[in-house]
Amino acid sequence: MSGAAPRGMAAIVRDAGLAALIALGVGAPLLGLRTEPVGRGLTLIPRPGLLLSVVAAVFVGRILVGLFMAQRALRRRVISPAPRAMLAPPGFRSWLGRAAGPAMLAFALLLPFMPGIGRYEIDLGTLVLTYVMLGWGLNIVVGLAGLLDLGYVAFYAVGAYSYALLAKHLEIGFWAALPLTGLCSAVWGIILGFPVLRLRGDYLAIVTLAFGEIIRIVLLNWVGLTGGPNGMSGIPRPSFFGLPFSMAGGEGTFAGFFGLEPSPLHRIIFLYYLILALALVTNFVTIRLRRHPIGRAWEALREDEVASRALGLSVVAVKLTAFATGALFGGFAGAFFATRQGFISPESFTFIESALILAIVVLGGMGSQIGVATAAVVMIGGFELFRDLEQFRMLVFGLAMVAIMVWRPRGLVSSREPSVALGARKMVGAEHVAEGRG
Amino acid sequence: MDYALQQLVNGLTLGMIYGLIALGYTMVYGIIGMINFAHGDIFMVGAFTALIGFLLLGMGGVTFVPLALILVLVLAMAFTSLYGFTVERLAYRPLRGSFRLAPLISAIGMSIFLQNFVQVTQGARVKPLEPVVQGGVVLSRGGTVEVTLSYMQISIILTTLVVLTVFTLIIGRTPLGRAMRACEQDRRMASLLGIDTDRTISLTFVIGAALAAVAGMMYLLYYGVIDFFIGFVAGIKAFTAAVLGGIGSLPGAVLGALLIGMIETFWSAYFSVQYKDVAAFSILAIALIFLPSGILGRHEVEKV
Numbered sequence: 001m002s003g004a005a006p007r008g009m010a011a012i013v014r015d016a017g018l019a020a021l022i023a024l025g026v027g028a029p030l031l032g033l034r035t036e037p038v039g040r041g042l043t044l045i046p047r048p049g050l051l052l053s054v055v056a057a058v059f060v061g062r063i064l065v066g067l068f069m070a071q072r073a074l075r076r077r078v079i080s081p082a083p084r085a086m087l088a089p090p091g092f093r094s095w096l097g098r099a100a101g102p103a104m105l106a107f108a109l110l111l112p113f114m115p116g117i118g119r120y121e122i123d124l125g126t127l128v129l130t131y132v133m134l135g136w137g138l139n140i141v142v143g144l145a146g147l148l149d150l151g152y153v154a155f156y157a158v159g160a161y162s163y164a165l166l167a168k169h170l171e172i173g174f175w176a177a178l179p180l181t182g183l184c185s186a187v188w189g190i191i192l193g194f195p196v197l198r199l200r201g202d203y204l205a206i207v208t209l210a211f212g213e214i215i216r217i218v219l220l221n222w223v224g225l226t227g228g229p230n231g232m233s234g235i236p237r238p239s240f241f242g243l244p245f246s247m248a249g250g251e252g253t254f255a256g257f258f259g260l261e262p263s264p265l266h267r268i269i270f271l272y273y274l275i276l277a278l279a280l281v282t283n284f285v286t287i288r289l290r291r292h293p294i295g296r297a298w299e300a301l302r303e304d305e306v307a308s309r310a311l312g313l314s315v316v317a318v319k320l321t322a323f324a325t326g327a328l329f330g331g332f333a334g335a336f337f338a339t340r341q342g343f344i345s346p347e348s349f350t351f352i353e354s355a356l357i358l359a360i361v362v363l364g365g366m367g368s369q370i371g372v373a374t375a376a377v378v379m380i381g382g383f384e385l386f387r388d389l390e391q392f393r394m395l396v397f398g399l400a401m402v403a404i405m406v407w408r409p410r411g412l413v414s415s416r417e418p419s420v421a422l423g424a425r426k427m428v429g430a431e432h433v434a435e436g437r438g
Numbered sequence: 439m440d441y442a443l444q445q446l447v448n449g450l451t452l453g454m455i456y457g458l459i460a461l462g463y464t465m466v467y468g469i470i471g472m473i474n475f476a477h478g479d480i481f482m483v484g485a486f487t488a489l490i491g492f493l494l495l496g497m498g499g500v501t502f503v504p505l506a507l508i509l510v511l512v513l514a515m516a517f518t519s520l521y522g523f524t525v526e527r528l529a530y531r532p533l534r535g536s537f538r539l540a541p542l543i544s545a546i547g548m549s550i551f552l553q554n555f556v557q558v559t560q561g562a563r564v565k566p567l568e569p570v571v572q573g574g575v576v577l578s579r580g581g582t583v584e585v586t587l588s589y590m591q592i593s594i595i596l597t598t599l600v601v602l603t604v605f606t607l608i609i610g611r612t613p614l615g616r617a618m619r620a621c622e623q624d625r626r627m628a629s630l631l632g633i634d635t636d637r638t639i640s641l642t643f644v645i646g647a648a649l650a651a652v653a654g655m656m657y658l659l660y661y662g663v664i665d666f667f668i669g670f671v672a673g674i675k676a677f678t679a680a681v682l683g684g685i686g687s688l689p690g691a692v693l694g695a696l697l698i699g700m701i702e703t704f705w706s707a708y709f710s711v712q713y714k715d716v717a718a719f720s721i722l723a724i725a726l727i728f729l730p731s732g733i734l735g736r737h738e739v740e741k742v
Contacts, residue, residue: 025520029487030559033494041568044493148539195727203726205473206681209674210719221712351670355546362543394554401547406532409540 012066020059027051101370108276112269119268126272126340128380130333133279135360135372137329140286142358143367144295145322146302147197148205151212152357154192155185155327157219157349159334164232164344165225174238174339178332185331186324193323197316212354219346231345238339240270271340278336282329283369289325298322363404365411374412440583445707446700447577451591451660453699454598458653459676460683460691461605462646468622468686469642470534475545476525478673479552480647484518484654485664486556489567492658503570507593514651522647525552526640549669556666564665567658594656601652602692608645609688618642622686671715675702678722684735693733697721 032051035042111117111125134156141149162184166177196207219226226232237245243254245267254266289295297318300308309315338344356379364375382400386393404412459481466474491510500506529544574588609615617638620628629635657672658664675698683694698718705717725733 022520022524025517026524029490029517030483030556033490035489035493035560035565037563040566042489042493042565044490044497142539148542196723199726199730203681203685203730203732206677207723207726210678210722213674214716214719217713217716352550355550359543359546362539366539391554391558394550395558398547398549398551398554402529402544402551405540405544405547406529409533409536 012063012070015066016059016062019062020055023055023058024051027054100374104370104373105280112272119265122265122268122272124381124384126268126275127384128377129272129275129279130337131357131360131376131380132373133275133282133333133336134330134357135364135376136279136282136286136369137326137333138357138361139364139367139369139372140289140298140329141322141326142361143372144286144290144302145298145319147319147322149208149323149326150205150351150354150358151208151210151215152326152330153349153351153354154208154212154215155189155330156334156337156353157215157346158185158188158327159331160338160344160349161219161226161232161334162331163335163338164235167236167339168232168234174236174335175241178335181335182328182331185334186328189324189327190320193320194316197319197323209351209354212349212351216346216349219349227345229346231343231347233343235338235342235344237267237342238271238274245270271336275333275336275340278332282332285325285329286369294318294321359401363401363408363411365413368411368413371411371413378412440578440585441707442704443577444583444585445703447585447587447591449700449703450696451594451699452703453696454595455653455656455660456672456676456679456699457692457695458598458601458649458656459672460680460695461688462650463677464680464683464685464688464691465618465642465646467680468688469618469625469639470530470541471538472530472541473545473677474530474643474646475542475673476529476548476552477646477650478669478671478676479549479556480518480521480525480669481650481654481657481672481676482556482664482666482669483521483552484514484647484651485658485668486560486565486654486666487517487651488514488655488658489565489664492567492570506570511597511652511655514655515648518651518654519644519648521552522643522650523640526643530643531636531639549673553666553669560666562666564663566663569662570659590659594660597652597656601649605645605649606688614638614641675715675718678718682722682725682732684732687732687734687736690732690734 028051031054032047034045034047036045037043108125108129112122134152137155138149138152141147141152159181163174163177163181166172166180167174172180192208192211196204199207220229222228239245240254243257245254254270255261255263260266290299297308297313298321300311300313301315301318305315308318337348341348360375360379361372363379364371364373383393383397386396389396459477462477462480463474466472466477488510491513492506495506495509500509525548529548530541533541533544569590571588571590571593574586574591577585577587607615609618617628617633618641620631620633621635621638625635628638653672654664657668676695679694679698680691681694682697683690683692685691698721701721702714702718706714709717729735
């Protein structure tokens with residue numbers, strides 16, 4: 001794959017033949033034969049056409065890749081190879097980097113009022129922003145503190161269920177419940193984190209994964225409290241600071257108060273701005289915390305745990321704050337999710353959600369706020385784009401995750417601005433983050 | 439007492455299946471330090487290949503059970519190893535030397551892909567298989583409950599023991615095993631000493647996938663039903679087992695798997711079936727608090 005020397009056509013064809021042979025082997029049992037239920041048992045239906053067309057596609061695709069690689073190797077030879085710069089080139093790219101954030105923010109702020117934007121687009125925007133917020137929340141844990149958390153969805157679930165319980169049983173309104181749900185999630189973050197944060201790297205990852213599963217199983221089986229697999233429905237919808245959204249449009253409603261024509265769009269737009277505000281709060285807090293001693297401690301810990309300990313940081317306390325802060329924002333997002341949907345069930349809090357959020361953080365470039373937002377737009381937007389493909393959607397999604405990772409292992413935004421710098425601030429290539437240079 | 443004995447037998451069988459999967463995790467972790475998230479799905483592919491193998495033999499008229507078992511085992515191992523090889527080649531090798539999380543995300547993507555690949559090509563419905571091995575030995579019938587050791591359980595335990603012996607010999611006695619252990623200790627040094635590390639890593643994935651295929655076939659025979667989603671839960675359990683035993687340690691993986699199998703079986707027998715996974719995961723968390731590197735794992739000393 002290195003493409004050091006351009007290869008001849010014969011080698012490319014041979015390589016493609018080998019790839020096709022492997023594809024034939026891989027595809028033979030699962031693509032070539034299909035198990036169909038007959039009576040009480042199963043029977044096999046051969047599908048040679050499908051198998052052969054896939055093998056042919058692999059052969060042709062491999063030849064094209066081979067030719068492309070050979071071309072590139074040839075070009076590389078003629079023009080001297082570009083040095084892999086540690087510093088991002090100045091000029092256009094840094095201008096783009098500076099302009100991207102405000103441009104995206106302006107777009108997000110104006111989205112509901114743009115021409116041609118209907119209910120569907122605003123709903124999609126709300127969904128994307130939910131993931132942006134979750135991504136930013138997890139970014140604190142993974143990107144800043146360098147702790148691999150595979151069970152972030154647990155805090156999302158805790159937030160959603162605690163809002164649902166508070167609102168339904170104690171009749172606490174959304175705005176009063178919001179801080180409580182965040183607190184609840186943060187406490188769970190601490191309860192989980194306290195015993196396990198001594199663990200390193202992958203041990204921590206598996207325990208967080210286990211914790212996510214435990215929460216889901218408990219939600220699924222504690223029927224008395226959570227409704228079990230049926231979930232909880234009839235969760236109160238948010239009001240506009242006490243003014244409910246109602247189609248009747250009476251005296252005490254949002255539409256009535258502002259003298260507007262009652263419309264179902266009001267609530268949708270309100271929800272959109274609500275999650276936008278929550279996401280921006282997450283972003284703002286993260287940016288401020290990075291300059292705060294706690295944030296610096298997180299990044300120091302990510303870069304070198306031994307050195308941080310030697311300098312007197314309490315590793316467990318630092319990790320706990322990161323965990324609890326991440327959990328807090330996960331909880332907020334969960335409360336928003338519950339109030340937006342009006343219905344929650346354990347189905348929404350599976351491992352795949354955790355994987356998706358983690359993928360957004362890593363694909364965006366860990367620690368980069370704008371990268372995470374971009375990745376959320378790309379992933380969730382792309383996911384929606386393939387809605388018509390139905391069952392092929394997840395197939396494409398999995399493949400895209402692999403492809404993006406192979407293409408850009410460091411994520412979409414692969415340079416960082418150091419949080420603290422002596423003298424001039426230089427952009428740092430992401431390959432140097434977590435090596436003591438970020 | 440008899441009831442407990444029966445549960446012991448069941449737990450042992452389950453633990454053996456987990457053990458075969460856990461070895462794949464622990465080997466890959468030991469050699470390249472990544473969590474091969476797609477390994478559970480390789481196990482699922484193994485189970486499906488075995489199912490198709492049994493159906494083929496049934497249509498071909500092979501009725502002698504031991505022959506059918508061996509043929510299907512070889513078939514499933516061969517095809518599933520090819521999956522292990524391809525997955526490593528496509529999703530992990532280009533990311534070698536990249537930062538820690540890149541292969542993990544790539545593996546999660548591969549796992550989603552494999553699950554949906556099987557769902558799309560084979561359908562989402564549960565696939566039943568008629569019992570291939572029936573009957574069993576009654577160990578005791580004195581008490582209130584009859585304790586039976588089914589031929590199925592015997593063959594699972596025996597096959598696993600044979601496979602484990604062969605596997606231990608490969609790791610301990612062959613040049614390939616020596617290369618694998620060398621790569622595990624220090625990959626750069628091993629390559630300086632003339633070991634083809636890429637090939638060794640490839641073969642590690644192939645062996646891991648072959649072991650997962652054995653586990654997949656056992657699972658199919660034991661439970662009689664499979665679907666495209668079995669890889670996820672089995673994969674997490676096996677990984678939990680590998681971590682519990684001390685990740686990177688081969689005997690540890692089997693030991694951890696037996697423990698997880700026992701905990702799960704006894705918990706469902708005496709407390710509640712719904713919370714068996716909670717029990718397994720909680721034991722993992724508790725064990726890791728007191729033994730942060732697992733039961734048989736080496737405690738890593740970090741030199742600065």
